[in-house]
Every structure is written in structure tokens, then in C-alpha cells.
Amino acid sequence: MGSAKTEAFTQEENEVAKYAKALGHPARIAIIQYLIKKQSCICGDIVNELPLSQATVSQHLKELKTSGIIKGEIEGVKTCYCIDPEVWKKVQGKFNSIFDAFKPINCC
Amino acid sequence: MGSAKTEAFTQEENEVAKYAKALGHPARIAIIQYLIKKQSCICGDIVNELPLSQATVSQHLKELKTSGIIKGEIEGVKTCYCIDPEVWKKVQGKFNSIFDAFKPINCC
DNA sequence: GATATCTATCGTATTTTAGCGATATTTACA
DNA sequence: TGTAAATATCGCTAAAATACGATAGATATC
Numbered sequence: 001m002g003s004a005k006t007e008a009f010t011q012e013e014n015e016v017a018k019y020a021k022a023l024g025h026p027a028r029i030a031i032i033q034y035l036i037k038k039q040s041c042i043c044g045d046i047v048n049e050l051p052l053s054q055a056t057v058s059q060h061l062k063e064l065k066t067s068g069i070i071k072g073e074i075e076g077v078k079t080c081y082c083i084d085p086e087v088w089k090k091v092q093g094k095f096n097s098i099f100d101a102f103k104p105i106n107c108c
Numbered sequence: 109m110g111s112a113k114t115e116a117f118t119q120e121e122n123e124v125a126k127y128a129k130a131l132g133h134p135a136r137i138a139i140i141q142y143l144i145k146k147q148s149c150i151c152g153d154i155v156n157e158l159p160l161s162q163a164t165v166s167q168h169l170k171e172l173k174t175s176g177i178i179k180g181e182i183e184g185v186k187t188c189y190c191i192d193p194e195v196w197k198k199v200q201g202k203f204n205s206i207f208d209a210f211k212p213i214n215c216c
Numbered sequence: 217g218a219t220a221t222c223t224a225t226c227g228t229a230t231t232t233t234a235g236c237g238a239t240a241t242t243t244a245c246a
Numbered sequence: 247t248g249t250a251a252a253t254a255t256c257g258c259t260a261a262a263a264t265a266c267g268a269t270a271g272a273t274a275t276c
Contacts, residue, residue, distance in 0.1 A: 002261030009134035024129030026117035110231030
């Protein structure tokens, strides 16, 4: 049983975890940061930026796309990738509401 | 070759990914939220809160502890868990600097 | 139409994660 | 000292994640 018991948790818990998981790999962090840095849609060259094979990069892109964080549009031979602003804002909101909920206390 | 090529990425990328991965499971999100809600160190009863076996919960706690996000101190028979404020602030900072770096642009 | 280019997908090997029962281990208390 | 309670760890299984070569599909360009 190496699969998570998704049905046992709330929709919110599952959703936050989904986004966190999507960001839980250095290659995907690198992709996100590259997309941010470029300030535009990226057609192609993500593969050249990463120390991974084309197949592996494509797979990571797919995972980010599945989570909703990025979108990919086919433009001729190339595919144009960018962060989905709506989803990004949503993710940011969810994470921050968790971050901000924590008030340090005096114990251990 | 089923292991991540950690050495091929920057320390920063790896660290952010590490924290994201730690949060990338609904059970661990649930644990974090419970720790936040209780506003104190939790000795025990996390197991009763989650729809998972004691062994599995213990494993999730260990993962959160390994990432540094929570600390656990033994107090008698029980173990006292809480979020590490320092690390929490650090994680929050890292995530927010990524979140904030993104400026929506007009493209696809 | 042939060919080069870009990207996705398939197949496969390996590793890691998730889950749990069973079993230590540790401490409190009778 | 013996026993109960709380956790951690061991051992195992099943599934998912990571990585990559090979291949397929689509589209420019010659």
C-alpha cells in the first residue's frame, strides 16, 4: 500500500499537499524560478537549463502542469510554458494562511 | 536510477524542495495545522487525530522532524511536538521570496 | 515530399514513499 | 518488581516517483 489515503483527509489538506508536492523537487523549483526570471512564456530551452535529460524535464513539466501551477501551449514545433497567475495567487494564499496562522509560543 | 539528482542542483533549490516535499502529504499538513491550532506543544494525541495507524503517524512525524520543521522532545512516556519557530520563519521567507518574485505578465 | 527539429510518450530499472502489524523501548505507577 | 501506556523502530508489501534511452508525432523548412 504505497499510496496515500487521500480520501481520509479534507479537500483543503489534500489540495495544499498537492501543491507542496509539486514543488517538492529541486528540478521543479529550478523550472519555476526560471519561468519567473524570464518574465515571459518560455518556448523550449528549459531543457538546456537543467542537468537532466529531455525526457525527464518533460516529465517534470507535466507534473507541474497537472498540479495546475504552470500552463503549456503548443506553438508550432515548440511549446510555450508559463506560470498560471490565478493558480499562483491561490497557492500563495493557501500557503500564507498556514504560515501566518502560526504564532510562536513559549514552550519547549 | 530512481533517486533524485540532488547534486546537480543548487543548495537553495534543494532546500526549498526539501521543505516543500515535507509538506507534500495531507497527513503532514494535518499535523502542522493541528500543532498550530493547539498553540502549544502536543504530547501524544496526534495519533488520535489522524485516520492512520500509530506507526504511520510516527513515520510522518519523523519526516517533519528530519526536515527541521518540527521538533520533538521526550517528556516522560510521552513526546512533546511543536513547530520550530526559527525554521518556520525561514521556510516562510523562502517560499514568499519565490511567490513574490513572480510578476504576472501578458502572454498566453 | 523529404528532412530536421522539438516535444511528448513508452518502456523499463531503480529508489523512495506510504502504510501497517508486530515488536522493542522507555517511563510511570501500582 | 511487575505491569500498563506511549512511542519508536523493524520488517514487509505495494505503489508512486525519478531518471533515461528510444521512439513517435507534429510542424517548420528546404
